[in-house]
Amino acid sequence: MSTTAAIKKPSATWGGGISPFNVSWGKMFMWFFLVSDAFTFSSLLVAYGTLRHRFTEIWPAPGDVFTHFPFIHGHVPLAYVGFMTFDLIMSSVTMVLAVEAGHRRSNKGVIVWLALTVVGGFIFVGSQAWEWYHFIKGSENGAYVLEDGRFARTDALEPGMIFIWQDHNKTIYEGAEAQKLISTATKNIHGATLVENEYGSTPLFANFFFFITGFHGFHVFSGVVINIIILINVINGVYIRRGHYEQVEKAGLYWHFVDLVWVFVFTFFYLV
Amino acid sequence: MSDHKTEKHELKGYYTGDIHNQFVEEHETPNAKKVIWRTFWILLAITIFEVAISFTSINKDVLQWTFVALTIVKAGYIVMFFMHLLHEKFTFKYTILGPFALIAFLIAIALAEGMYIRIHP
Numbered sequence: 001m002s003t004t005a006a007i008k009k010p011s012a013t014w015g016g017g018i019s020p021f022n023v024s025w026g027k028m029f030m031w032f033f034l035v036s037d038a039f040t041f042s043s044l045l046v047a048y049g050t051l052r053h054r055f056t057e058i059w060p061a062p063g064d065v066f067t068h069f070p071f072i073h074g075h076v077p078l079a080y081v082g083f084m085t086f087d088l089i090m091s092s093v094t095m096v097l098a099v100e101a102g103h104r105r106s107n108k109g110v111i112v113w114l115a116l117t118v119v120g121g122f123i124f125v126g127s128q129a130w131e132w133y134h135f136i137k138g139s140e141n142g143a144y145v146l147e148d149g150r151f152a153r154t155d156a157l158e159p160g161m162i163f164i165w166q167d168h169n170k171t172i173y174e175g176a177e178a179q180k181l182i183s184t185a186t187k188n189i190h191g192a193t194l195v196e197n198e199y200g201s202t203p204l205f206a207n208f209f210f211f212i213t214g215f216h217g218f219h220v221f222s223g224v225v226i227n228i229i230i231l232i233n234v235i236n237g238v239y240i241r242r243g244h245y246e247q248v249e250k251a252g253l254y255w256h257f258v259d260l261v262w263v264f265v266f267t268f269f270y271l272v
Numbered sequence: 273m274s275d276h277k278t279e280k281h282e283l284k285g286y287y288t289g290d291i292h293n294q295f296v297e298e299h300e301t302p303n304a305k306k307v308i309w310r311t312f313w314i315l316l317a318i319t320i321f322e323v324a325i326s327f328t329s330i331n332k333d334v335l336q337w338t339f340v341a342l343t344i345v346k347a348g349y350i351v352m353f354f355m356h357l358l359h360e361k362f363t364f365k366y367t368i369l370g371p372f373a374l375i376a377f378l379i380a381i382a383l384a385e386g387m388y389i390r391i392h393p
Contacts, residue, residue, distance in 0.1 A: 021364035024288045024296050031368055042375045046382045053386030063326070082323045086316065093312045096354045100304050168332060244286040246296070256354045260347055266319075267343040271326050272336050 030250045034257045041261050048208045057167045060200040062270045067156050068134045075156035081270045084127045091120025092259040099252045102245025114231045121224035128217045138191030143198035145187040151201045152181050216261055223258045226251050311353040318342050
């Protein structure tokens with residue numbers, strides 16, 4: 001349905017009558033919106049980085065926090081979040097294939113790939129809910145707050161063993177030594193709230209986790225809703241009548257942006 | 273505008289069909305699917321590599337800078353190939369990318385501030 005048009009092309013690019021950027025206004029404003037949204041996420045991540053540098057000696061190591069994997073009992077650090085990253089990259093691929101099918105004006109192709117993108121989005125949102133559940137619930141024995149304010153954690157260790165994470169060094173205590181530390185502890189914390197968390201002695205770690213992954217998760221959720229609306233339009237043949245699939249392209253830009261933000265969240269929350 | 277010289281061009285594309293009814297040129301991208309899947313494998317390989325080296329005992333600073341560099345590479349692939357920014361016009365490309373120089377500046381001053389308030393709380 002692609003049209004070949006004989007149009008008058010003005011010789012001056014900025015003289016009016018054509019788009020100097022050769023993008024429609026809709027697509028251009030999607031890009032401008034994404035730039036502004038990227039600034040919001042950048043500000044959040046920069047704030048996170050600043051305060052992480054402030055509290056670098058007590059900031060928890062991600063490998064000691066995100067240790068759960070569905071149906072596996074034990075310590076599997078970073079595996080599930082690795083899967084989530086794979087899922088989001090995969091759904092980006094299906095989205096870009098939907099856009100490509102749109103360029104070929106293949107309605108059927110767009111339906112298949114867009115539907116798969118929606119499925120990938122739901123898997124990601126579900127995974128994030130699962131991740132939050134375990135983050136909030138915490139480990140079985142939680143962390144003990146020692147008299148000097150340091151946190152002695154028990155996660156992923158044999159019963160009776162504890163470890164202290166300080167200045168990027170992990171010290172493990174066991175037996176009588178561990179018992180002595182536990183008996184003098186002033187408090188036992190389980191899981192995470194906005195006030196305190198068992199992962200480290202600064203509440204900022206959990207606060208940033210909730211705020212930034214929550215903000216990103218909400219973007220994923222909106223992306224899924226947008227993709228479903230576009231999918232319904234495609235199924236109803238709206239874009240066959242319109243003659244082009246630019247709407248799929250715009251939704252695609254938003255979806256890739258969500259993937260793009262996750263690449264940064266993944267690095268700064270789970271790897272570094 | 274009427275005094276502009278105009279010439280006839282045969283262009284492939286579509287009219288947006290809304291009130292502006294802009295004409296948008298379309299270009300054939302050869303091997304579109306091949307490029308998509310190549311990008312996917314690169315992103316997957318980088319992610320697996322990142323998770324793998326996070327378990328090694330390489331120097332912490334080296335590791336962190338490697339992660340940051342690989343993240344920017346991944347972001348570049350997503351923006352250039354998935355979001356097709358590579359195929360947009362030069363002016364549009366830098367209208368989008370230019371403002372991020374401000375973010376680079378923000379990172380530099382904010383992280384320096386973070387390290388300063390740690391020493392001087």
